Amino acid sequence: MAPGPEMRASDGDRDKIAGVLREHYAQGRLNSEEFDERLEQLYSSKTYGELARLTSDLPDVDLRRLPETSPEPSDWRMKGRRTQRRGVAAMWATWATASGVNWAIWLILGVTDGFDFPYPWPLWVMGPWGVVLLLTTFVTGVSDKSNR
Incomplete structure (x- = not known):
């Protein structure tokens, strides 16, 4: 059944x-x-x-055959950037948590050994991982303000 002109339109x-x-x-x-x-x-x-009157003077407008609209390409890019920023933020949070745990273990070992702190081995955990994250952040452009 084709909708009549008095039938209510949806969003x-x-x-x-x-x-x-x-x-x-x-x-x-x-x-x-x-x-x-x-x-x-x-x-x-x-x-x-009312919808038909808005397009009555324009060519090739058949309300029943219009394709579903999808978000603008720029909307997709913005969603992708937001998702990418959240992902990078989650990676940094994981790095910070792991680094904090390693430093806490190092501190506990030093305190329990009569304040004779061992070699700062947590640097070997957080250093290479941090460098990779830093490069990832700048290469993907997540920190670039023009992407926001």
């Missing part, structure tokens, strides 16, 4: 129309004022008829 339907309007704006069929005005009307629209 997904409005998102599809927003994608169509963006495409027509990108192709130059709408100027920025028209685009902004139609977007305002779009998000206050309640029925299929």
Whole structure:
């Protein structure tokens, strides 16, 4: 059953129309004022008829055959960067925890041996691992402010 003009539209339907309007704006069929005005009307629209009026003067718009919208490519990149930053932060947290545990063991050994502290072997644990993490952080560009 095809939806009638008085049938209520969903958020997904409005998102599809927003994608169509963006495409027509990108192709130059709408100027920025028209685009902004139609977007305002779009998000206050309640029925299929109101949605159809927004695109009635634009070519090739069939509301029933519109593809599902997906996030903009820049949205995917931003999500990937956030995930990458969280991953690098988790690696640094793991490094800090392991280093802290090693230094605590070293300290306990030194104190229990009458303050005769052994060779600072935790440096061999945290040094190479820290260098690898540092290189990973800078090579992936996670610390670069232009990625945020």
